[in-house]
Amino acid sequence: MSDSGIGARVKRKEDERHLHGRGRFVSDILLPNLHDVAFLRSPLAHGRIRGIDIPDDLKSQVYTAADLADVTPVRAVATVPGFKASDFPPLATDKVRYAGEAIAMCVARTRAEAEDMVDLLRPDLEELPAVCDVEAAVQSGSALVHEDWGDNFFLDAVVGGDLGDLEKTAPVIVEREYKMARQVMNPMEGKAVLAHWDDTASQLVVYTSTQVPHSIRSGLSMCLGLAEEKIRVIAPDVGGGFGYKCILQPEEICVAWLALKRRHPVRWIEDRREHLTAGANTREHYYKVKAFADERGKLLGLDATVTISVGAYSVWPFTAVIEAGQAGGNLPGPYAFGKYRCRTVSVATNKPPFTPYRGVARPGVCFAMDLTIDAVAREVGREPHEVRAENLVQPEQMPFTNVTNKFYDSGDYPAGVREAVEKIDVAGIRGRQQQGEPDGRLIGVGFATYVEQTAHGRPVFGAWGIAVVPGYENASVKLTADGGLEIRVGVQSHGQGMETTLAQIANTELGIPLDRITVIHGDTGTTPFSTGTYASRGIVMAGGAVATCCRELIPRMAPIAAHFLQCKPDEVRLEGGMMKGPSGEVPLADVGRAWYLRPDQLPEEINESGLEVVMGYKPGIETGVFGYATHAVTVAVDPDLGQVEILDYVIVEDCGTLINPMVVEGQTYGGAAQGIGTALYEEMPYSPQGQPLASTLADYILPGPTEVPKIRIFHTETPSPYTTHGQKGVGEGGAIAPHAAIGNAINDALKPLGAEVGETPMTPHRILDAIQAAKAKAAAE
Amino acid sequence: MKAAKFDYEAPASLDEALSRLAENGGKPVSGGQSMGPMLNMRLATPDLLVDLRRLDELNGYSQGDGKLVVGAAVTHAQVEDGALPDVTKGMMASVASDIAYRPVRTRGTIGGSLCHADPAADWPSALTALDATLVVAGTGGTRRIGIDDFLLGAFAIALNEGEVLIAVEIPVLSDAARWGYFKFCRKTGEFAETICGVVFDPANDIRRVVLGALGGAPKRLGELEDRLGDGIPGVNGIAAAIDALDIAFEPAQLVMHNTAVRRALRQAFGS
Known part of the structure; x- marks a missing residue:
C-alpha cells in the first residue's frame, strides 16, 4: 500500500475549499440580471383548483400551469404488472394533492419581492377530503388521490409465496407491528436551481443541486421538448443529497422553462420551511410481521405485509414503487430462512411524493426484521445476539442466494456480530443490569445486522422497468502534457469524497501523486455519461471505470516511452510513476510532453489514439455487491421521562477493500447520525387534514452534536471477487441499522417492565406510553 | 423565507423609544431570537421595529x-x-x-x-x-x-x-433559602416538555412550586406550596397537586410533569 493509494488514510482533497468556506454552491453563483423565483404552494393537502386571482400589475411576473401548457408532465412509470401511473405536473393543474405542492411561480429581482408577490395571489381552492391514513385510504369509499384510478393503490404486489404448513407446525410464532414515521431528509443545502440561456453555446444551462446531472438532462429534455445537446446540466458543489436530489424536481422544470421563456438568468433556492413541508417525503412504512421459528429461535419462515404511504405522485425516474420493491426484496436481509411471503402495498396519499432516502427501504426492513429477531429471542428465552448470529447466512454458505434470490457475494456475517458482542461488552452489561443503576435508569443493549446491496445495475432496475437503468459506467482519464492526470466522471460527488478516492485509485494504478490528479465531475458538458450517484454505486462503478481507463492508458504510453528508452513497447512497464525499460526510465511528463507538444520527436508508427482514454466498465456481477455491518448500542432509559441516552455505540462493518478508511468512517458516522435521528427524533406529523405540523427545525428535531455519541467503528475487509479492487459500496449503510439497534436496546432495557416499542421515532412519549400500556396489561392479568 | 418589508429604528433613549412606539405603533425588539424567525416566516409583519437592546x-x-x-x-x-x-x-x-x-x-x-x-x-x-x-x-x-x-x-x-x-x-434570597429547577427537553437546546421550579425562602415569604411548559402560563401547585418545608412531598401528594390544576394532560405528559416536580423538589430539599 502506498502512502496515498488505495487503503491510505489521506485527507480529502475537497475539504480544502469546504473548510475555508470557498465551496461554490448554486446559491453562490451570481449572473447579470439574475432574478429570483418564489412559489405559491398549496395550503391544502387535497383540493380542486377553481382559479387563481392574480393582480393585474403582477401578471407579467406570475406563471401558472396554464402558461406551462407546452411542458410535458413528469410521468414516472414502472413496467411491473398492476402499476398505476400518475402525471406529476410541475405546477398543479386541476387539483392540488399535497400541502406544499407548487401552484404558481413568481419572479422578481429578489426573493423577498417574489415572496411579496406570492402573498398577493389568491388561489381559489375547493377543499377535498384528505387521504392521509393508509388504513383508511385502501377502504372502499375513501376519497381518491387520483379519481381515474378507482382506488388508491399505486401497486399491490406479493413477493415469494408458499409458507407451507408453518402456521400449524412452527413451534414458535411471533407477531408484531411496526411503524416508521414520515421523515424529511434535511441535507444541509436544500434544493437549488439556476438556469439561463447561453447564446454562445446555444444551450440552456441549468445549475442544479443534484446527484444525477446526466439523468436530469434527459428528464428536462423529455419535459421541455428540447433536444439533449441543447441542454447542459451542471451540479456544482452540492451540500448533501441522500436521495432527495436524485429525482427530477418540479422546480427544476419550472426554472428551466422560465429561463427559456424570459431569456434572463433565474433561480430558485429552497428554504428550510419549503423543505420541511413540501419535502417531507420518505421512510413512512407500516409493517405486519409474523415470524415462524423453532424452539431455539431459528427462523423457519416469515409472513409480512409492508404498506408504504407513497404520497401523491410517482417520482422520476425511481417511481412510486421502487421503495416497495426494495422492501419486499430486502426484508429477509442477512438472515437465511427457507419460506417467505411478503405483500407490499404502495398507497397513494395526500403527502409529498415518496423519494428513496439513504438506505432505500432497508432502514424500514432492518427495523422490522431485527426487532422481530429480538422478539423471537425473548420468546424462546435466549440471548438475542446468539439467536441473531445463528440465523445469519453462515460463512461456509458463501456465496449465498437467499429466499428472494439475492446473491450475497462474500463475507462472514456472524463474525461481525461476535466482534460487536465483544466490543460492546455484553457480559459486562448483563452484570450491570443485575445490579441496577444508581440513578434508577434501565440500561439495555441491542444489535442490528444488515446487508447493503450496492452498485446493483441492469437486472435489478431493469426488472422494475423504470426510465433510467444504470448499466455501464463511463469515465475518462487524460494524461496532461506535464505528467498530471485529469479524471472525468459522470457521477457527482456531494460528500462522498470521490475527488479523493477516485484519485487514490488512479494513484494505485499509475503512480501519479495525488496532488497531480484532478477529478472533474457533475457537468454534462465536460464529463462522460453516468446515471449518477445513488444506490451506493460510486466507488464500485466510477472507481472501476477510472481503474479501467488507467489500465488502458498504460499501453498507450508504452510505445512513446519505448521510443525514448530505445526498447520495444512490450519491454516497458509502469513502476513508481515512471515508465521503465531494460536500461532506463522516463517520467510520465516526458511521455505527455512528447505526445501533446512535440509529436515531431515521435516515430511514424506511434498509436494515434493518444493519451485521453474514455472507457466503460461494469463489475463482474450486476446484481450488486453486498457490504454488511453489525451495529451494537448500549442505552439508558429513564422510565420516569422516557428519555434515552446512548451510552456506547459500536459498528463493525465490512465494505470490502477500503479505498480510504477515513472516507468510509465519515460515511458511516454521517449515516449513523441520520439513523439516530430516525430512531429518536425525526418525524413529520400530519393533522387529519393533511397539514404538515413541523414546519421549522424547532419542531422537526434533528440530532445535534450533543445527541450523536462517539461511535466506535471497526473494519473488517472481505474483498468482493467481482470489483476492480474488491471494493463494495458503503454510502448508505450507516443509516440502515441505528434505529433497529437502538430499538432493540430500548426493548432490552424495558424488558423488566414487560414493555416494548416498535415505532419510530422512539420518543419519550412513545416510551412512556409503552410502559403505561405494559403496566395496564399487568394490572389486568 | 424572507421578512416582509419593515422599518427599523434604534432610539437613543427610553423616552424616545416610548414616544416612537406610542406614535407609530411599532413593535419592540431586543435580542431578536424569537422575533427574527417570526419576521422571516412572516408570522410577524410589523411596519416598524423599535430596537430596545442598547438602551x-x-x-x-x-x-x-x-x-x-x-x-x-x-x-x-x-x-x-x-x-x-x-x-x-x-x-x-x-x-x-x-x-x-x-x-x-x-x-x-x-x-x-x-x-x-x-x-x-x-x-x-x-x-x-x-x-x-x-x-x-x-x-x-x-x-x-x-x-x-x-x-x-x-x-x-x-x-x-x-x-x-x-x-x-x-x-435577594436568604441564606436558608432552597431552590430546585428541573427541565426536560427532547434534545439540548429544544423547548421544554416539562419544567418545574421550586423556591422556598420563608424569610422572604416565598413558598413556590411552579409547573411550566403547559401550553399556557406556568401554574403554581398550591397544595404543595402550603406544605413546603414539611419534608419532601410524596408521589401521591405531587400527583394530587397536579390533578388539582384540572388540565387534561396526555398520559405521557402527566408522567413527565410528575417526574419534573419530584426531581425539582428533591433538588431543593434532597440533602
Missing part, C-alpha cells in the same frame, strides 16, 4: 431594598456568566446556562423572553418561582406588576399598547 435604561442592574433590579435587555449569557450579583444562590445562573444554545444566549434577553411568553421557555417559569416583580414603562410613567399577573397565557402578557418592560426585580 441604557434596560441594561445593567442595581441592588438595594432586598432586591436585585435586572435590566430587561440583559442577556441570558450575562446571567450565565455571572455578570450580575448572585442573589438567588446560583439559581438564575443555572437556569440561564441551560437556555437553548450559547449563540441564542448571547443575544436573547431576559425581558424579551418574558414578553414573548412562550410557555416552554425558561424565564417565565423560573421567575414565577422566584416571585419576581416586573417594571413596566409607558409614556405616562412606570408601574410595577407581579409576574403572576403579568403572564396571562401562551404568548399573552399584561402589557398595554406602547408599554415596555424595562426591568425585572428579583428578591
Whole structure:
C-alpha cells in the first residue's frame, strides 16, 4: 500500500475549499440580471383548483400551469404488472394533492419581492377530503388521490409465496407491528436551481443541486421538448443529497422553462420551511410481521405485509414503487430462512411524493426484521445476539442466494456480530443490569445486522422497468502534457469524497501523486455519461471505470516511452510513476510532453489514439455487491421521562477493500447520525387534514452534536471477487441499522417492565406510553 | 423565507423609544431570537421595529431594598456568566446556562423572553418561582406588576399598547433559602416538555412550586406550596397537586410533569 493509494488514510482533497468556506454552491453563483423565483404552494393537502386571482400589475411576473401548457408532465412509470401511473405536473393543474405542492411561480429581482408577490395571489381552492391514513385510504369509499384510478393503490404486489404448513407446525410464532414515521431528509443545502440561456453555446444551462446531472438532462429534455445537446446540466458543489436530489424536481422544470421563456438568468433556492413541508417525503412504512421459528429461535419462515404511504405522485425516474420493491426484496436481509411471503402495498396519499432516502427501504426492513429477531429471542428465552448470529447466512454458505434470490457475494456475517458482542461488552452489561443503576435508569443493549446491496445495475432496475437503468459506467482519464492526470466522471460527488478516492485509485494504478490528479465531475458538458450517484454505486462503478481507463492508458504510453528508452513497447512497464525499460526510465511528463507538444520527436508508427482514454466498465456481477455491518448500542432509559441516552455505540462493518478508511468512517458516522435521528427524533406529523405540523427545525428535531455519541467503528475487509479492487459500496449503510439497534436496546432495557416499542421515532412519549400500556396489561392479568 | 418589508429604528433613549412606539405603533425588539424567525416566516409583519437592546435604561442592574433590579435587555449569557450579583444562590445562573444554545444566549434577553411568553421557555417559569416583580414603562410613567399577573397565557402578557418592560426585580434570597429547577427537553437546546421550579425562602415569604411548559402560563401547585418545608412531598401528594390544576394532560405528559416536580423538589430539599 502506498502512502496515498488505495487503503491510505489521506485527507480529502475537497475539504480544502469546504473548510475555508470557498465551496461554490448554486446559491453562490451570481449572473447579470439574475432574478429570483418564489412559489405559491398549496395550503391544502387535497383540493380542486377553481382559479387563481392574480393582480393585474403582477401578471407579467406570475406563471401558472396554464402558461406551462407546452411542458410535458413528469410521468414516472414502472413496467411491473398492476402499476398505476400518475402525471406529476410541475405546477398543479386541476387539483392540488399535497400541502406544499407548487401552484404558481413568481419572479422578481429578489426573493423577498417574489415572496411579496406570492402573498398577493389568491388561489381559489375547493377543499377535498384528505387521504392521509393508509388504513383508511385502501377502504372502499375513501376519497381518491387520483379519481381515474378507482382506488388508491399505486401497486399491490406479493413477493415469494408458499409458507407451507408453518402456521400449524412452527413451534414458535411471533407477531408484531411496526411503524416508521414520515421523515424529511434535511441535507444541509436544500434544493437549488439556476438556469439561463447561453447564446454562445446555444444551450440552456441549468445549475442544479443534484446527484444525477446526466439523468436530469434527459428528464428536462423529455419535459421541455428540447433536444439533449441543447441542454447542459451542471451540479456544482452540492451540500448533501441522500436521495432527495436524485429525482427530477418540479422546480427544476419550472426554472428551466422560465429561463427559456424570459431569456434572463433565474433561480430558485429552497428554504428550510419549503423543505420541511413540501419535502417531507420518505421512510413512512407500516409493517405486519409474523415470524415462524423453532424452539431455539431459528427462523423457519416469515409472513409480512409492508404498506408504504407513497404520497401523491410517482417520482422520476425511481417511481412510486421502487421503495416497495426494495422492501419486499430486502426484508429477509442477512438472515437465511427457507419460506417467505411478503405483500407490499404502495398507497397513494395526500403527502409529498415518496423519494428513496439513504438506505432505500432497508432502514424500514432492518427495523422490522431485527426487532422481530429480538422478539423471537425473548420468546424462546435466549440471548438475542446468539439467536441473531445463528440465523445469519453462515460463512461456509458463501456465496449465498437467499429466499428472494439475492446473491450475497462474500463475507462472514456472524463474525461481525461476535466482534460487536465483544466490543460492546455484553457480559459486562448483563452484570450491570443485575445490579441496577444508581440513578434508577434501565440500561439495555441491542444489535442490528444488515446487508447493503450496492452498485446493483441492469437486472435489478431493469426488472422494475423504470426510465433510467444504470448499466455501464463511463469515465475518462487524460494524461496532461506535464505528467498530471485529469479524471472525468459522470457521477457527482456531494460528500462522498470521490475527488479523493477516485484519485487514490488512479494513484494505485499509475503512480501519479495525488496532488497531480484532478477529478472533474457533475457537468454534462465536460464529463462522460453516468446515471449518477445513488444506490451506493460510486466507488464500485466510477472507481472501476477510472481503474479501467488507467489500465488502458498504460499501453498507450508504452510505445512513446519505448521510443525514448530505445526498447520495444512490450519491454516497458509502469513502476513508481515512471515508465521503465531494460536500461532506463522516463517520467510520465516526458511521455505527455512528447505526445501533446512535440509529436515531431515521435516515430511514424506511434498509436494515434493518444493519451485521453474514455472507457466503460461494469463489475463482474450486476446484481450488486453486498457490504454488511453489525451495529451494537448500549442505552439508558429513564422510565420516569422516557428519555434515552446512548451510552456506547459500536459498528463493525465490512465494505470490502477500503479505498480510504477515513472516507468510509465519515460515511458511516454521517449515516449513523441520520439513523439516530430516525430512531429518536425525526418525524413529520400530519393533522387529519393533511397539514404538515413541523414546519421549522424547532419542531422537526434533528440530532445535534450533543445527541450523536462517539461511535466506535471497526473494519473488517472481505474483498468482493467481482470489483476492480474488491471494493463494495458503503454510502448508505450507516443509516440502515441505528434505529433497529437502538430499538432493540430500548426493548432490552424495558424488558423488566414487560414493555416494548416498535415505532419510530422512539420518543419519550412513545416510551412512556409503552410502559403505561405494559403496566395496564399487568394490572389486568 | 424572507421578512416582509419593515422599518427599523434604534432610539437613543427610553423616552424616545416610548414616544416612537406610542406614535407609530411599532413593535419592540431586543435580542431578536424569537422575533427574527417570526419576521422571516412572516408570522410577524410589523411596519416598524423599535430596537430596545442598547438602551441604557434596560441594561445593567442595581441592588438595594432586598432586591436585585435586572435590566430587561440583559442577556441570558450575562446571567450565565455571572455578570450580575448572585442573589438567588446560583439559581438564575443555572437556569440561564441551560437556555437553548450559547449563540441564542448571547443575544436573547431576559425581558424579551418574558414578553414573548412562550410557555416552554425558561424565564417565565423560573421567575414565577422566584416571585419576581416586573417594571413596566409607558409614556405616562412606570408601574410595577407581579409576574403572576403579568403572564396571562401562551404568548399573552399584561402589557398595554406602547408599554415596555424595562426591568425585572428579583428578591435577594436568604441564606436558608432552597431552590430546585428541573427541565426536560427532547434534545439540548429544544423547548421544554416539562419544567418545574421550586423556591422556598420563608424569610422572604416565598413558598413556590411552579409547573411550566403547559401550553399556557406556568401554574403554581398550591397544595404543595402550603406544605413546603414539611419534608419532601410524596408521589401521591405531587400527583394530587397536579390533578388539582384540572388540565387534561396526555398520559405521557402527566408522567413527565410528575417526574419534573419530584426531581425539582428533591433538588431543593434532597440533602
